[in-house]
Amino acid sequence: MHLFAKSDPIIAALIDTFALPTLLDSPTQVGPLAFIDNFIFSSARTDFLKGLAKCVSGLAALGRSKISIPVQFHEAFSSSPHCFSLCLSAGSKSKPGVAFFGSKGPYIFLPGSIDLSKSLLYTPLLLNPVVALNQALLAIDGENGSGGTKISTVVPYIKLETSIYEAFIGAFLKEASSAFHLYCYDKAF
Template sequence: MMACIQFVLLFLCSFIFIFKFNPSYAQISNLPVKSLVLLPVTKDPATFQYLTTIYHGTPQEPVKLVLDLGCPSLWVDCSSGHVSSSRRPIPSCSIQCSTANPSNMSCAFSAARPTCDLSAENSITGSATRGELVEDILTIRSVDGSKSGPATTVDHFLLSCAPKFLLNRLAKGAQGMLGLGKTRIALPSQLASKFGFQRKFATCLSSSSDGVVLFGNEAGYDSIFGTEISRSLVYTPLVTNPDGSGSSQEYSINVKSIKINGKRLPLSQEGIGEGTKISTTVPYTTLESSIYSTFIKAYTEAATNMTIVAPVSPFGLCFSSKENGSTLLGPMVPTVDLVLQSEMVKWRVHGRNAMVPVSDEVMCLGFLDGGVNSKTSIIIGGFQLEDNLLEFNLGTSMLGFSSSLLNRQTSCSMMLQSILKDSL
């Protein structure tokens, strides 16, 4: 009898949750067709982490978060002293809990643990712990066409409260991490449900304070980036790592081969980068040790007119920058191509995203040795993502990428500074 009652209650909760959160049933909040929801992004100079600020709770409080592509949810340290009157714990016996944690398919232990548990992870340290799922009000800014729009509010936003120790090694002032993963409670899915958006988002990171993450539909992208850029992205499938390594919430692509100045590296196997991960929490691209060794040798051979100098940690190959010429695409150095599903589809890395200036006279190749036992053979790091427009489409499981916007005589900062100058 008790089991039957629990089943009925869960069914009723499911109906209410579907009506509230599913755009097919819920009343969609109205935004103009060209509107986007926007998160300004800055780069922390000490940790090289990418930071954004949201406003949540009642009263509203700004919360600085580290951006993490692969994190499945938004988690914060709720012990900071701010008390939100709109924060509500999520019961363990609820459809919200089952949606956030698919393994929670039973109410059998709801009496012993009445609130919903949700794993929270710091991807910088690799630490994970149990958090508590709550709902609260989230406020972020919007963009109407090519200008700043009003602040917009998301009611009943699901996030996780995590203990303070999980903040270890996050940038100064950060109170948690903002996940852009593939789950139904990650920010892209919750915004899509709230506003009737397509389940996709775009990133345009910068080494300055003018990076951005955008959520919305195609018309909105056109109004900010222009159709010449937004309609000319190259697309490649998003995949799951074939060896099962990594999280299913992470964004990965297949790299079939690597070329330096158009010459293919003599690597021993095809698909050397199957499950190549794209990361905003890894500062520079890492290559598994055997790939890295071949890569460094080939790059050294291609850099015939460059002077090698002593390496500067953590980099393994550095050059003198005193006599090196420069273009709109950065230093004049060998180009790196990550060849994807065919020879015609490649992610090209020019000097700006290849060379890291470490002093006025030295620059280093921004590709690092990922180790012998690396779970992922290639991780494309944040430095290589900067001034590249990336579109993550969860609905089609495709990644759209522009390669360097500098090639079009523009940048993330140049395109976005006019709409980011107004405060929330």
């Protein structure tokens, strides 16, 4: 285990071994632990959590950087797909969300053996894409793609323009409700 010195904005980085359960022949049978040596963990300043939901206790790097969780998993298990899936929580510590790394499924949940992978949509990670839109609704600089809106799982409620946010929530509720018989609880995303 190695500990690196404090720097801004990272408070500390820790290199250690990360252990993950594996699956046997059946997606419901847990196998032995798989180990990732030299996994990089870090902590950031607590003010990074300001403005987020009250139940948020930390952040996870999910981008393309060398220290992001999907990249570290893929480098450790090169035969696994370079992907991850998120099932977002309603913001409750008693009913947390879940993340899957290095697999396109199946993602079996018990009881009932529900395979969430059949209901997920694929969205590639894009680097600053430039998209032609109605300029009256959303201005994006055609040279570098800046401006407009940013869809983020960290702070979605302040990064989306109102009409885009409402359209996103409407589409999400329609799809999620039909797939899982969910109900709306005042759209508190």
